[in-house]
Amino acid sequence: MFEIVKREEMxxxxxxxxxxxxxxxxxxxxxxQFVILxxxxxxxxxxxxxxxxxxxxxTITVIYMVVGKSTALFKDLKVGDIYQxxxxxxxxxxxxxxxxxxxxxxxxxxxxxxxxxxxxxxxxGNDVTCIIGARTKDLxxxxxxxxxxxxxxxxxxxxxxxGHHGFVTDVMKKLLDEGDVKLVVxxxxxxxxxxxxxxxxEYNVKTLVSLNPIMIDGTGMCGGCRVTVGGKTKFACVDxxxxxxxxxxxxxxxxxxxxxxxxxxxxxxxxxDLKK
Amino acid sequence: MAGADKKGKKEKILRQPMPEQEPAVxxxxxxxxxxxxxxxxxxxxxxxxxxCKKPACVKGCPVEVDIPGFIDFVKAGDFTAAIxxxxxxxxxxxxxxxxxxxxxxxxxLCIVGKKGEPVAIGNLERFVADYERKNKKAALPAIAESxxxxxxxxxxxxxxxxxxxxxxxxxxxxxxxxxxxxxGGVLVYGIPEFRLPKEIVFSEVEGLEEMGVxxxxxxxxxxxxxxxxLFEEGYDAIYLGVGAGLPTFLNIPGENLxxxxxxxxxxxxxxxxxAYRSEYDTPIIKGKNVITLGAGNVAMDSARxxxxxxAETSRIVYRRSREEVPARQAEVHHAEEEGVEFFFxxxxxxxxxxxxxxxxxxxxxKMELGEPDAxxxxxxxxxxxxxxxxxxxxxxxxxxxxANPLLTQxxxxxxxxxWGYIVADENTGKTSKKGVWAGGDIVTGSATVxxxxxxxxxxxxxxxxxxxxxx
Ligand SMILES: Cc1cc2nc3c(=O)[nH]c(=O)nc-3n(C[C@H](O)[C@H](O)[C@H](O)COP(=O)(O)OP(=O)(O)OC[C@H]3O[C@@H](n4cnc5c(N)ncnc54)[C@H](O)[C@@H]3O)c2cc1C
Ligand code: SF4
Ligand code: FES
Numbered sequence: 160m161f162e163i164v165k166r167e168e169m170x171x172x173x174x175x176x177x178x179x180x181x182x183x184x185x186x187x188x189x190x191x192q193f194v195i196l197x198x199x200x201x202x203x204x205x206x207x208x209x210x211x212x213x214x215x216x217x218t219i220t221v222i223y224m225v226v227g228k229s230t231a232l233f234k235d236l237k238v239g240d241i242y243q244x245x246x247x248x249x250x251x252x253x254x255x256x257x258x259x260x261x262x263x264x265x266x267x268x269x270x271x272x273x274x275x276x277x278x279x280x281x282x283x284g285n286d287v288t289c290i291i292g293a294r295t296k297d298l299x300x301x302x303x304x305x306x307x308x309x310x311x312x313x314x315x316x317x318x319x320x321x322g323h324h325g326f327v328t329d330v331m332k333k334l335l336d337e338g339d340v341k342l343v344v345x346x347x348x349x350x351x352x353x354x355x356x357x358x359x360x361e362y363n364v365k366t367l368v369s370l371n372p373i374m375i376d377g378t379g380m381c382g383g384c385r386v387t388v389g390g391k392t393k394f395a396c397v398d399x400x401x402x403x404x405x406x407x408x409x410x411x412x413x414x415x416x417x418x419x420x421x422x423x424x425x426x427x428x429x430x431x432d433l434k435k
Numbered sequence: 436m437a438g439a440d441k442k443g444k445k446e447k448i449l450r451q452p453m454p455e456q457e458p459a460v461x462x463x464x465x466x467x468x469x470x471x472x473x474x475x476x477x478x479x480x481x482x483x484x485x486x487c488k489k490p491a492c493v494k495g496c497p498v499e500v501d502i503p504g505f506i507d508f509v510k511a512g513d514f515t516a517a518i519x520x521x522x523x524x525x526x527x528x529x530x531x532x533x534x535x536x537x538x539x540x541x542x543x544l545c546i547v548g549k550k551g552e553p554v555a556i557g558n559l560e561r562f563v564a565d566y567e568r569k570n571k572k573a574a575l576p577a578i579a580e581s582x583x584x585x586x587x588x589x590x591x592x593x594x595x596x597x598x599x600x601x602x603x604x605x606x607x608x609x610x611x612x613x614x615x616x617x618x619g620g621v622l623v624y625g626i627p628e629f630r631l632p633k634e635i636v637f638s639e640v641e642g643l644e645e646m647g648v649x650x651x652x653x654x655x656x657x658x659x660x661x662x663x664x665l666f667e668e669g670y671d672a673i674y675l676g677v678g679a680g681l682p683t684f685l686n687i688p689g690e691n692l693x694x695x696x697x698x699x700x701x702x703x704x705x706x707x708x709x710a711y712r713s714e715y716d717t718p719i720i721k722g723k724n725v726i727t728l729g730a731g732n733v734a735m736d737s738a739r740x741x742x743x744x745x746a747e748t749s750r751i752v753y754r755r756s757r758e759e760v761p762a763r764q765a766e767v768h769h770a771e772e773e774g775v776e777f778f779f780x781x782x783x784x785x786x787x788x789x790x791x792x793x794x795x796x797x798x799x800x801k802m803e804l805g806e807p808d809a810x811x812x813x814x815x816x817x818x819x820x821x822x823x824x825x826x827x828x829x830x831x832x833x834x835x836x837x838a839n840p841l842l843t844q845x846x847x848x849x850x851x852x853x854w855g856y857i858v859a860d861e862n863t864g865k866t867s868k869k870g871v872w873a874g875g876d877i878v879t880g881s882a883t884v885x886x887x888x889x890x891x892x893x894x895x896x897x898x899x900x901x902x903x904x905x906x
Contacts, residue, residue, distance in 0.1 A: 183659055197616060203708070203716040204616075229716055244616040246653045375708070375717075378614055378655055378841055380680040381700035385691060392684065392691065397841060411691055414792030418693045419718040426716065 161196075161242040164218055170298040174224050174268055175234050176210070182217030184247045190275035191253030191369065191401055194219065195377045197244040198236065203229045206374045208400065209248070210271035210301075219245075222271035222300065228426040249377040250400045253367070257284040258341040262334050263309065264327050264355055265291045266347025270301050272369055273346045278308040280344070286310055290330045292347075296321035328354050335362045342367070345404060349413050356404030366404035370395045373418060387411050450552040451480040462742045462773040465628045465711055469533075474512070477562040481510035484554045487546055492556060495544040497889040500524045502541060502556055509559055518567040521560060522576065526600045527593060527888060529568060529635045530622060532561025535885050536763045568638055578646060579606035584902040587612060587670045589656045589842070592620020593884045594875030595676035596639065597891030598898070599648045605899050610649040610670075612656050617707060620678055621876075622884070624707040625699070627736050629743070633706075657842035662871065672870050672898045675857060676891060679876035681837040685728065689786030690832075694720055694794030698733045698833035705740050722829025725749045726797055728783055729833035730759075735766040737831040738775045750825070752778045754802055754815045780804070780815060784822060786830065796826050836881045843877075856880055864894030872898055 165178035184194060193208040211220035225234050236242070253276045261280050265273035270291045281287045289309035293299040294317045306312040313330050314322030323330055328351075334340060335358070343366045345355035352368040359366040372384040372395050379397035386395050389406035393399065454470040455461070461468050472480070484506045492502045501520055508517035521528045537543070537557040545553035567573050584607045588595045591613040599609045617623055619636040644650060654660060662673055682697030684690055701719070704710040708717035725741040727734045730753040741749045751770070753760065756779050760767060771777070780802040787796040801821035804813040838855035850858040850867035857866055857873040864872040874890030876882055 183654070187659060201709075201715045203718075232716075244653050246614070246616070246655060246659075248658060249655065375700055375703055376615070376680075378658075378680070379839055380682070381703055382682040382684065382697040383700040385684075387691060392686075411792070415691065415693060417791070418720070422718040426718075 161245040163236055163238050163240050163242070165220075166236075166238050169222070169300045170224075170293075172225075173298070174222060174300055175230075176220060176222045177233070177236070178211075178213075178218050178220045179242060179245060180217055181219050181245050181247075184245065185212045185217050185219050186214050188212045188219060188248035189252030190255065190279040192248035192250050193377070193400060194221065194245055194247030194249065195374065196221070196233070196242050196246075198229070198232050199243050202232060202243070204244075204246075204375060204377075205229050205233070206249070206371070206377055206396070208250075208272040208369060208371075210274050212275070219247075222268055224268045227423040228430045231427060231430050246377060249396060251398070253279060253344075253401055255279040255283045259285060260339045261285045261287045261342045261344070262331060262340050263287060263289045264331050264343060264345040264347070264351075265289070265305070266327055266351040267293065267298075268300065269347030269351070269369070270305065273344065274301055274304055274308055276344055276346075277305065280342075281309060285342075288313065288334060290315065290327045290334075292316065292327035294318065326354075327351070328358055331355065332358060335359065335364060340364050343404075344368075349409055349416065352404060352407075353409035356407065356409070360405050367401050368404040368407060369400045370402060370407065370412060371400065372412060372415060386415075448479055448483050450483070450555055451476040451558070453555070453558055458772040458774070461629065462739075465743055467632050468629050468769060471565055472558060472562055474514070474562075474566070477509055477559055478512055480555050480559060481506045483547060484510070485546060491544040491546055492541040492554070495540040495542075496524075497540070497885045498524045498892060500541075500560075505563065506554070506556070506559060509563060514563050514566045515570075515572045517563040518573050521563060522573070525560075525885075525888070526597055527639055527884070528560045529564035530593065530631060530639065531885055531888075532557050532559075532564055533631050533635075534626060536883060538764055540885070568635070575642070575646065576604050578604055581608070582606045582902060584608065584671045585610070585669055586672045586674065586898060586902075587665045588674045588676065590614075590620060590676040590678055590875070590877075591618035591640070591650070592676055592678050592875060592887060593622060594678075594887035594891040595620070595674065596643065597888040598674045598676065598872075598874075598895045600643055600646070601892060601895035602898060603643065603646045603648050605895075607899070607902060608649075609647070610651055611643075612654045612660075613650065613652045614655040615707065616652050618650055618652060620676075624703045625733065625736070627702065627706055627740050629739070630736065655841070657845040662846050662868075666870065671902055672872065674864075674891070674894055674898065675842070675866070675871065675873040675877060676875045676887070677839065677842055677877045679836040679856075679881045680839040682832070683835045683837055684832055685783055685834065687783060687785055689788055689794075692786055692788040692794045693792050694722065694788075694828055695786060695830045695832065696720070698727075698729075698737045698831050699836070701737055701831045702733070702740065705744070711740075711744060719744065720829050721745050722827065723747050724825075724827045725829045725831065726825060726827040727751050727831045727833055729753065729835070730755075730767075730777075731761045731833065731835070732763060732766055734831075734833040735762045735770045735775075737833050739770055739773060741829065741831070742773055742775065746829070748776065749774065750776045750778055750827075752781045752783060752797075752799060752825075754780070754782045755812070756780055756804060759812055778825075782815070782817065787824070794828055794830060796824050797830060798822055798824055836876075838877060838880070854880065862893060863897035864890060865897060870901075
């Protein structure tokens with residue numbers, strides 16, 4: 160049974176943290192890997208990258224934004240409630256090695272995914288600077304945790320309500336100009352990862368991104384998660400979710416993410432109506 | 436429905452028809468197509484069997500069910516004795532009676548079939564299994580005294596279920612590990628409800644659980660736990676029945692447009708996730724004009740599912756001709772009756788899409804048959820300049836499956852062949868790794884339910900020998 164042992168609301172209730180009891184997964188999971196969750200019998204299988212794991216307690220933590228019916232259903236779950244199914248750890252872990260100066264760039268809930276990777280890179284002996292951003296101050300998540308996970312944290316808000324006024328990419332550019340950056344890890348909304356990758360390409364700095372296509376099984380069995388990387392089709396669930404940002408076809412990914420948006424919108428509206 | 440034969444000596448009984456839902460009706464619902472036979476019809480059908488001394492049918496059965504033996508019980512109306520006889524060799528008769536290619540196995544060799552229609556062995560098998568499921572009269576197989584040995588079965592498809600059933604009866608402790616949230620393998624995620632109601636599969640699995648088999652779903656072996664960790668946990672033997680779960684794509688331009696899915700994805704959404712039922716959340720693309728590429732059982736299942744999800748046209752596009760179609764005849768027949776159209780000798784060249792990245796059509800190329808190739812089949816050759824366009828908003832790629840590398844790659848010492856399938860001894864299922872057996876689609880490539888079960892039975896015998904005698 161996958162019981163929720165802790166629950167937090169962030170970003171004014173639009174982002175939810177669940178710490179879930181899943182001892183087998185907690186023991187095995189490494190930074191960069193994801194799980195698939197299904198709330199109940201009729202629920203959908205939703206992939207979420209783990210934000211934290213605690214092997215001793217036997218728990219994993221996921222942080223997600225409430226965007227559709229399925230995540231709205233997740234949001235309704237309280238401490239003590241259970242997810243019927245949690246499957247993982249899935250995907251290839253981040254390759255954590257010492258390369259020198261590293262910049263980790265996170266946007267939106269991507270910051271949650273970035274958190275264990277940042278910590279891992281720091282533990283591997285890298286000099287890690289972290290840049291996190293959000294539209295506005297209230298939407299920012301995990302500032303404290305990211306500060307602890309890195310050597311230096313820079314915060315941006317699009318509207319200037321907190322930290323640097325502007326995009327994470329502006330700050331990243333400055334760091335790249337200073338030179339010596341060996342690796343950039345960019346995780347967030349697809350347009351942000353695309354922007355990060357386009358810039359780092361100019362600087363010829365290796366860049367990792369973590370992709371979130373639509374998935375079903377998460378074991379390489381359906382091909383629904385296929386993405387084009389360097390002109391080749393890859394299955395994000397087994398070949399990724401991390402890929403070389405300079406090779407990813409982000410435009411195709413953005414389109415493919417829209418496959419079911421119409422249905423999802425309808426389902427979400429119906430779910431919200433029911434609750435009224 | 437008996438009729439006099441030509442010589443008029445003895446009244447000859449004709450093959451008893453299987454009542455079915457009307458094509459126009461069933462093409463709009465997910466209920467099972469054949470409705471099942473009455474006890475009277477089954478007994479009449481059983482009376483057609485000649486009770487051969489050297490039954491040819493049994494030679495055609497990969498697990499050698501005592502066919503005349505069980506049929507004789509049906510004839511006498513003792514359905515409980517009949518199911519017990521089938522169970523001796525086949526633990527999933529309700530499944531096999533529905534999905535086995537009988538026309539090329541038992542029924543294909545039946546003597547009665549030399550002059551007329553063969554005995555409907557599949558229908559009889561189905562009848563006795565369904566009868567037992569409803570009436571629950573037969574004694575469950577006896578469980579031998581505990582040996583204290585532990586076996587892990589990876590994958591809950593027909594192969595893994597067979598191994599689990601055999602070994603629990605022999606007194607070993609058995610746990611099945613399954614990656615999906617529900618057991619059954621292809622029987623649950625691939626084969627649609629209208630051909631194999633899921634309730635049947637779950638009832639078989641429940642039967643195993645009642646006998647003491649433990650089931651651990653949501654466990655992706657190779658990720659959640661490794662084979663070596665299972666051995667460390669105290670398992671004495673491991674059986675790999677993980678199936679051939681890797682979709683093949685065509686590698687033609689436009690294949691990543693929205694609206695192009697592997698049959699695995701399409702069928703999993705519909706069958707496992709129940710996307711066809713509104714109370715389930717998983718979405719599915721409901722195409723208006725649907726094209727299925729390929730002509731195996733999987734393709735028939737996809738094309739027929741599309742009709743049931745509201746397609747106005749459902750077309751099968753196949754490179755070769757009707758003669759080469761690999762699907763069971765019954766499936767092709769059912770598909771045609773329901774309105775699936777066939778485009779033979781047509782090869783897909785390219786998919787076309789709009790600015791939103793959605794599929795709008797497919798370019799096909801006409802083929803003609805050339806000289807026979809090494810396999811003796813006439814090879815399709817492209818007719819130059821014969822390209823034409825077909826409108827479609829959903830395309831389902833169903834041109835075969837490969838070996839999923841997830842488990843095999845994470846397990847060193849497992850010898851694989853050049854296609855990535857596990858190399859296992861034909862007679863025992865032993866792999867190159869000590870204490871590990873394999874069978875079913877992960878060894879043979881996509882095959883059939885009954886072959887996967889047959890491999891499971893051989894391996895179970897070998898595992899039992901190992902646990903009691905040594906490697
Ligand atoms: C749509 C479709 C229609 C078919 N129709 C017919 C038919 O009419 N007649 C017929 O005889 N055959 C048919 N077949 C073929 C038949 O279903 C297969 O040959 C048979 O199911 C193979 O059995 P298996 O036990 O080897 O594997 P599968 O049934 O594939 O089961 C393997 C199981 O292992 C699980 N698994 C995989 N990897 C792991 C892992 N790492 N850890 C844990 N679990 C894992 C999978 O999730 C799956 O549940 C059809 C196949 C399909 C796809
Ligand atoms: S071959 Fe036909 S007639 Fe002979 S035993 Fe088998 S089913 Fe009966
Ligand atoms: S989610 Fe099915 S192959 Fe990746």
